[in-house]
Amino acid sequence: MDIRQEVEALNEELVSLRRDFHQHPELGFDEVRTSQKVEDYLRECGFQPKRVTPTGVVAALSGSGSGPSLILRADMDALPVLEQNDVPYCSLEPGRMHACGHDGHTAMLLVAAKVLSRHRHEFNGRVVFVFQPNEENSGALPMIEAGLLADYPSDAALGMHLWPALPTGQIGLSSGAVMAGLIQFKIEIRGKGGHTGYPQQAVDPVLCAADLIQSLQMIQTREISALEPTILVIGKINGGTASNIIPDTVTLEGTARYLHEDRRNAERNLRERMERIIAGVCATHRAEYEFIVLGSSPVLVNDPLLVDVVRPAAQDVVGGEHNLVRILTPVGEDFSEFSSRIPAVFLFLGCGNEAVGACYPHHHPRFNIDEAALKLGVELYIRAALKHLG
Ligand SMILES: [Zn+2]
Ligand SMILES: [Zn+2]
Known part of the structure; x- marks a missing residue:
């Protein structure tokens, strides 16, 4: 047979x-x-x-x-x-x-x-x-x-x-490369809660999060060659309890993907770029942060x-x-x-x-x-x- x-x-x-x-x-x-x-x-x-x-x-x-x-x-x-x-x-x-x-x-x-x-x-x-x-x-x-x-x-x-x-x-x-390298991450932005009528007395993590989501996109559009595909997306935002309260913290979760064969440095470079931008934006907003990598895997290369x-x-x-x-x-x-x-x-x-x-x-x-x-x-x-x- x-x-x-x-x-x-x-x-x-x-x-x-x-x-x-x-x-x-x-x-x-x-x-x-x-x-x-x-x-x-x-x-x-x-x-x-x-x-x-x-x-x-x-x-x-x-x-x-x-x-x-x-x-x-x-x-x-x-x-x-x-x-x-x-x-x-x-x-x-x-x-x-x-x-x-x-x-x-x-x-x-x-x-x-x-x-x-x-x-x-x-x-x-x-x-x-x-x-x-x-x-x-x-x-x-x-x-x-x-x-x-x-x-x-x-x-x-x-x-x-x-x-x-x-x-x-x-x-x-x-x-060659057939499937993307992947970083699954979480960013916790810590501000200072307060009344939305007195934002000057608080540190607003919502505004910081909005700024950060935008700024992180710079990595794929301004820092990495378009010939080295990179996708950075925030898929989850969590923060706040009411329309008139500035919360203490906002949590973002997302994925960064890359599809080029530079196996040794691609993930490290991407993580360094992300952390630099997170630190810069949070400093601008007087917020603290924690950047946590939940899991990662390299590019799949045949x-x-x-x-x-x-x-x-x-x-x-x-x-x-x-x-x-x-x-x-x-x-x-x-x-x-x-x-x-x-x-x-x-x-x-x-x-x-x-x-x-x-x-x-x-x-x-x-x-x-x-x-x-x-x-x-x-x-x-x-x-x-x-x-x-x-
Ligand atoms: Zn699956
Ligand atoms: Zn599967």
């Missing part, structure tokens, strides 16, 4: 795994049921899975001879979204939803592990299956810090994301040599070069914690299909995937691993 037929024979199992994860979404670092199910499935396939972090699962599969080691990675976390889809496998947890497709990623990698375990005599070296918690908020780093790459030394890593902006049957694959290895595998899956496209997105993805340490490739698996309602963007309450894409993802994991280790 060839790989395609073998995956096809497991399609029902693949879809029911995905639907089971979809019905039981768990937020980042709380993937208790999911990680248990992953571990049980791997054990049934003959693996000896290990926990690297409380919900981070790893299993290794050795081939017939010595050779390189390849990480295949999937993420398992869901989002705090109230699902609005009308499907029989809707989320059973109100306010939690797999709105980013990680249910599909987990199911695809499990079935890929099962199939690859039957083909271990066809490759040398080792495949390391990594099931990662909390992709939405920097969950890769704790696994790496807990010794993932030290305990399972690897030469390369491969990850993928279900991508409804591409139709089923297309794959996004290209070299290694050109590894892209060349994976390209023929991707062509085999989707029937030729014409179905491979270039994707470049300001969305962040913490697979970059792997790509900044070892050669890595991240692919975008088309799963868009309006006929089945798979036409909403990631994180939307009606996000869904065309499940026909799942088996293509499994095949992609398998063929890429066999190409790299074969």
Whole structure:
């Protein structure tokens, strides 16, 4: 039986795994049921899975001879979204939803592990299956810090994301920077509360916040080349209790994203620029501040040599070069914690299909995937691993 037929024979199992994860979404670092199910499935396939972090699962599969080691990675976390889809496998947890497709990623990698375990005599070296918690908020780093790459030394890593902006049957694959570096931050502006009739006796953090939101935009329009895309957006403002009271504090939260390959300095430079402007504006308003980085991940950069290895595998899956496209997105993805340490490739698996309602963007309450894409993802994991280790 060839790989395609073998995956096809497991399609029902693949879809029911995905639907089971979809019905039981768990937020980042709380993937208790999911990680248990992953571990049980791997054990049934003959693996000896290990926990690297409380919900981070790893299993290794050795081939017939010595050779390189390849990480295949999937993420398992869901989002705090109230699902609005009308499907029989809707989320059973109100306010939690797999709105980013990680249910599909987990199911695809499990079935890929099962199939690859039957083909271990066809490759040398080792495949390391990594099931990662909390992709939405920097969950890769704790696994790496807990010794993932030290305990399972690897030469390369491969990850993928279900991508409804591409139709089923297309794959996004290209070299260089493909997903943005991301800084999630919070700024607390501390003024001095008072009566809005006597603003001179207070220090108004609302006015300071308004000034700061404007001034921070200078970074992208006046300090960084337009050829080095940078996006700085405040998504949340919190402060004040009544129209006639000047509050003590205002809190801002936002994201800064950058999409250029300068991995070492881009984040540091951006943080320094932000802090300089925050300090200057707050000093102007006589306010104090605290600048807190809630999480960050570097730019996701695809290694050109590894892209060349994976390209023929991707062509085999989707029937030729014409179905491979270039994707470049300001969305962040913490697979970059792997790509900044070892050669890595991240692919975008088309799963868009309006006929089945798979036409909403990631994180939307009606996000869904065309499940026909799942088996293509499994095949992609398998063929890429066999190409790299074969
Ligand atoms: Zn997401
Ligand atoms: Zn995602």
